[in-house]
Amino acid sequence: MNQYLSMLYSELEQKYPTQPEFLQAVLEFLNSISDYINQNPNIVETDVVRRMLEPDTSASFKVVWEDDLGNLQVNRGYKVQFNQALGPYKGGLRFNPNVNESIFKFLAFEQTLKNALTGIPMGGSKGGSDFNPKGKSEREIKRFCEAFMIELMKYSGPDFDVPAADSGVGIKEIGYMFGIYKRITNRHNGVLTSKGVNYGGSYVRPEATGFGLIYMTLHLLKKFYHTDLTGKTILISGCGNVSVPAAEKATSLGAKVVGMSNIDGVIHDENGLDIELVKRIRDEKLPLSYYLEKYPDTNYFINSKDLWKLKADIALPCATQNELDLEAAKTLNKNGVLAVLEGANMPTTLDATNFFIENKVLFVPGKAANAGGVSVSGLEMTQNATHTQWPFEVVDQRLKEIMKSIFDGIYETAEAFGNPYDLVKGANIKAFEKLYLAMLEQGY
Numbered sequence: 001m002n003q004y005l006s007m008l009y010s011e012l013e014q015k016y017p018t019q020p021e022f023l024q025a026v027l028e029f030l031n032s033i034s035d036y037i038n039q040n041p042n043i044v045e046t047d048v049v050r051r052m053l054e055p056d057t058s059a060s061f062k063v064v065w066e067d068d069l070g071n072l073q074v075n076r077g078y079k080v081q082f083n084q085a086l087g088p089y090k091g092g093l094r095f096n097p098n099v100n101e102s103i104f105k106f107l108a109f110e111q112t113l114k115n116a117l118t119g120i121p122m123g124g125s126k127g128g129s130d131f132n133p134k135g136k137s138e139r140e141i142k143r144f145c146e147a148f149m150i151e152l153m154k155y156s157g158p159d160f161d162v163p164a165a166d167s168g169v170g171i172k173e174i175g176y177m178f179g180i181y182k183r184i185t186n187r188h189n190g191v192l193t194s195k196g197v198n199y200g201g202s203y204v205r206p207e208a209t210g211f212g213l214i215y216m217t218l219h220l221l222k223k224f225y226h227t228d229l230t231g232k233t234i235l236i237s238g239c240g241n242v243s244v245p246a247a248e249k250a251t252s253l254g255a256k257v258v259g260m261s262n263i264d265g266v267i268h269d270e271n272g273l274d275i276e277l278v279k280r281i282r283d284e285k286l287p288l289s290y291y292l293e294k295y296p297d298t299n300y301f302i303n304s305k306d307l308w309k310l311k312a313d314i315a316l317p318c319a320t321q322n323e324l325d326l327e328a329a330k331t332l333n334k335n336g337v338l339a340v341l342e343g344a345n346m347p348t349t350l351d352a353t354n355f356f357i358e359n360k361v362l363f364v365p366g367k368a369a370n371a372g373g374v375s376v377s378g379l380e381m382t383q384n385a386t387h388t389q390w391p392f393e394v395v396d397q398r399l400k401e402i403m404k405s406i407f408d409g410i411y412e413t414a415e416a417f418g419n420p421y422d423l424v425k426g427a428n429i430k431a432f433e434k435l436y437l438a439m440l441e442q443g444y
């Protein structure tokens, strides 16, 4: 790695020794931009990379809410606003008991780069809470969302910071947050995206990350293998907001989704899974093993990681960070996988990522592959600001164009830097180029 960048990384390691996810995201980024910095040594003079690695704001706050027994409960809320150079802060909200500052910092950093790739003017941000929605009643979820939004409002605004859904937060939670925001402020505006289509949400937003992931897969297959999805077999982890629309879109384009997983385990059927049933399992919060009641011959494994031991043409990790490690990467490669595209944020460990690149397994990082969600959020902001609502087909067409332009951008950059297979480098350099110029032009 370039000397200046490796010095910055060492400083960060010393400063944040307890933030492994954040350091991992930064290390991947710095490795990727090293050649660019070598070619443009004047950037070292500006010292802009150092300023890019510090979030503008990293806040945590108390959220007090009342459970069904009338007891007051307390959770921790988080807001990391990483960078506002390109537009208002933008990024999802995550509810999960395992979150912490490191996770929100990595997510907000990745979001900044991802949003830069979309071409829509959006800065990068992320937020959420260690609240666990599992096992909570509907009324408790509503009360928590309202209490959370009352605190989050200090960091939100349509031209300031526009949160959206992420894991553990969907259209229902966003609805409760928007409802309380409006009652307090008397303003019906684009303070949140991923809203319901009846009150300002955009068509295609719930499906956008999954659909975008498949549109990107099509571009990748076309460019490198002159083929499409017909007859291709696919593995998808997670049975949630990204995975299910991705599985639906892939199936509609002629692919066979042969394996899916969630924290309960893995379902595997070489003839292709019944995605409608997986969707029902997701929506009704049923255990994954419920699938066997209708299809008793389906293979079922209780270890979610066993998904990566299955044979398929394409692997789409869509569950959570660091779910696909080096061992899994080696097994996928041995089994002849053609391409791996990240539907979640940083689901692949750094050594597994490097293994894919070194072994010429096509690999698209999440900041490009899963950018469809935030892109349609950006389109939702445009619709809100202009008091319009575009039809499904119009938004879907825009999403297709955005995914194509992201793919072309990262591919051309990777090629220009000598290795079209290194789309991680392509994505990081492409995002960096836009971001650092915007920062310097604005004098910071």
Ligand code: GLU
Pocket (backbone or CB within 6 Å): 090, 091, 092, 093, 111, 114, 162, 163, 164, 165, 166, 167, 193, 345, 370, 371, 373, 374, 375, 377
């Ligand atoms: N949570 C999604 C992401 O990771 C979407 C964010 C948004 O729509 O603002 O990109």
